[in-house]
Amino acid sequence: MKLNTRVRSYWEKEPCGTAEEIVKDAKPLSREWFDRVEEYRYSIEPFIFDVAEFSKYKNKKVLEIGVGAGSDHLQWAKAGARCYGVDLTDAAIQTTRKHLACHRLKSNLKRMDAEKLPFKNETFDVVYSWGVIHHSEKPDLIISEIKRVLKKNGLFIGMLYGRHSIVAFKYWLKHGLFKGQPWRSFREVLWNHFESIGTKAYTVAETKDLFSRFKQTEAEPILTWHDINKWPRWMRPLFPRKWGWFITVKARK
Ligand SMILES: C[S@@+](CC[C@H](N)C(=O)[O-])C[C@H]1O[C@@H](n2cnc3c(N)ncnc32)[C@H](O)[C@@H]1O
Known part of the structure; x- marks a missing residue:
């Protein structure tokens, strides 16, 4: 079976960030349910606003x-961008459509595999993708599609997982060392045990390399709640940013 078929079936079961412990007893897809999804997301990843800078792109075409x-x-959508969105799953597309409708907003949403996008060359001012590309079978195909559909000087904003991170180390402890298999690599453990099958994670240098055909690329690691939440408070300041699970990317075409 093609890897992305398995990736899709994983994410069809439950869109990211909508687990029961987050939404609790709220009616599925109600305003309260979405408010809980958002509240939780931005409480643990508040830096998304600084990275994405949503409000800068009013009237711009964003995918x-x-x-x-x-x-x-x-x-x-709230920032007034002209919105287009794609996802590998029907679950995500329907959930996002409903999410926007709760706020009387709309977007052009379509289920598809982003390894091949149906948009013409040089269509978008911004392409945004948070925590997605590393799940796909061929991330390099998505990145060349991003470059193709961006206008000249257009900007990619996104996030990929970092392999030299505390999250990767925790997964290696759990699925490697504590299972008596210390020889398993971070790469292989994440591929087999982190979210959908085939999850990849990169170093900062590998991330820059993936975007090397762009004119200018910044890649910055961020130490996240996912890295530090299980460690005692006094230990948290000891961890450097470079051990962060997220690598944010800004790449200019
Ligand atoms: C970890 S979730 C992130 C979702 C959202 N960006 C967020 O931050 O909550 C990964 C999402 O990527 C989607 N995805 C994975 N591979 C994809 C592909 N090749 N094309 C389009 N979407 C894909 C999955 O269906 C899933 O909704």
Whole structure:
């Protein structure tokens, strides 16, 4: 079976960030349910606003790849961007459509595999993708599609997982060392055990390399709640940013 078929079936079960412990007893897809999804997301990843700078792109044409439950897509729509969104799953597209409708907003949403986008060359001012590209079988194909559909000087804003991170180390402890298999690599453990099958994670240098055909690329690691939440408080300041699970990317075409 093609890897992306398995990736899709994983994410069809539940759009990202909508687990029961987050939404609790709220009626599925109600305003209260979406408010809980958003509240939780931005409490643990508040830096998304600084990275995305949603409000800078009023009236700009923005494509989001991998909309998930649509919290960031809502921020683009609220900011007045002309929104387009794609995702591998029907679950994400329907959830995002409903999410925006709760706020009387709309977007051009379509289920598809972003390894091949149906848009003409040089269509978008911004392409945004948070925590998505590393799930796909061929991230390099998505990145060349992003470059193709961006206008000249257009901007890619996104996030990829970092391999030299505390999250990767925790997964290696759990699935490697504590299972008596210390020889398993971070790469292989994440591929087999982190979210959908085939999840990849990169170093900062590898991330820059993926975007090397862009005119200018910035890649910055961020130490996240996912890295530090299980460690005692006194230990948290000891961890450097470079051990962060997220690598944010800004790449200019
Ligand atoms: C970890 S979730 C992130 C969702 C959202 N961006 C967020 O931050 O909550 C990954 C999402 O990427 C989507 N995805 C994975 N591979 C994809 C592909 N090749 N094309 C489009 N979407 C994809 C999945 O369906 C899923 O909704």
